[in-house]
Amino acid sequence: MSAPGAAPVRLKPLSVVPEGDDEVLVGDPASGTFVTIPAVGGVVIAALQRGASVEEAAAEAEAFAGEPVNVPSFVETLGELGFLASDAGRDAPEPVRTAPIQARRWMTSVRPELVRPFFGRVAWACYAACLLYALAVFALRPGLLPDPAVDAFPFDDIGLSALAWLPFVWFAAASHECGHWLGARALGIQTRFGVDRRLWMLVFETDLTQLWTLPRRQRYGPLLAGLAVDSVLLAVLLTGRLLIDTGLWQAPEPVGSLLAAWVFIKVMQMLWQSLVFLRTDLYAVLVNALGCRNLWRVKSLMLKRAFSRLTADEEAELADATDTDLRVGRWFRWVWLAGFAGVIVWFCVLLLPVFAQTLSWAAEGLAEGPLTAAFWYRLLCVTLLLGPEALALVLTVKEYAARLTRRRTAGVA
16 A cells, blocks of 8 residues: 555545544444544544545644644554545445345435434333333233243144244334334434344344444434334234233134234243343443443453453453453353353243244154155144244354364464
């Protein structure tokens, strides 16, 4: 790279967001790459964006910092990050992948002004009221609390019950992610959908990387929009159950059973989002509220150091972590460790009995052989029900294999 001269440095359309008094968050919204740099770096970028030369930017930076600043070296760093517009003739770079399976393009099909009313103060008050209403129904009508032993299978036929879950499971998951998408579009932010895993569970997620182009206080809406949609859906389902329970609605028995099963599914999904130790919605809210930069990685390094030894590169990486990440990581690592055990209990108590009963039912039909209708019916049902978990297992194995390959490559090097 040639040394910068008097000519202005051409930057990509970067966002620069203050993060406290001493740092700014700089990023390229098109690629989804964001880094935290000292505040003087923001002064340099602002000068370069105005068309100032390197020398002029250096003078402004020195006036801000009270000492000389090596702006040519900083410009080289911007080039290494891909923030320079020197390759403007080439196609736009691929966004940074944040999930194993992910859409390649950002979604911009909804105009912000169309969805902004759904995320104003009145709307958020309604979402909060829906959540409080659901909690009040559970408190005043404990018989409506989900019971996996009773509510998991709305019909006598386990296969039919499983098939009845699937449309609602996919609808509930899609509506949750659409909440994130629309919440982001209300602020003019672009998103991507992806498929990832948390432990052994397959999850759908919305890439909200571009939220980092906004001040911290504006990020909460899109982060909580999924749970807002969940609260509305849960309130609607519970209203149906409450009407049946009070005798105001004489619904057919299958309708009541389906509503009970769907309430069970929705509550499980919302509880899952509350598990901050699994990078869920509330984990993102926690990180944003505390001002963390790379808490997940810092937590992993601190746990490894507690039980074994870090490599020299890992020690250096931990030493470069922000004070906030280190401070939060000291207690969050134990929250994660305890939560890991807690989610295993959650799975064994609430979901494993459902899966075990379904597999036992499927095994009875499969034992009859492929020449019977029961064989194919039960095989179809169990495949549809457990297929997502099988995909999550494949992603886990793929990730583990990639990690081993990287280690071997690093060892050879």
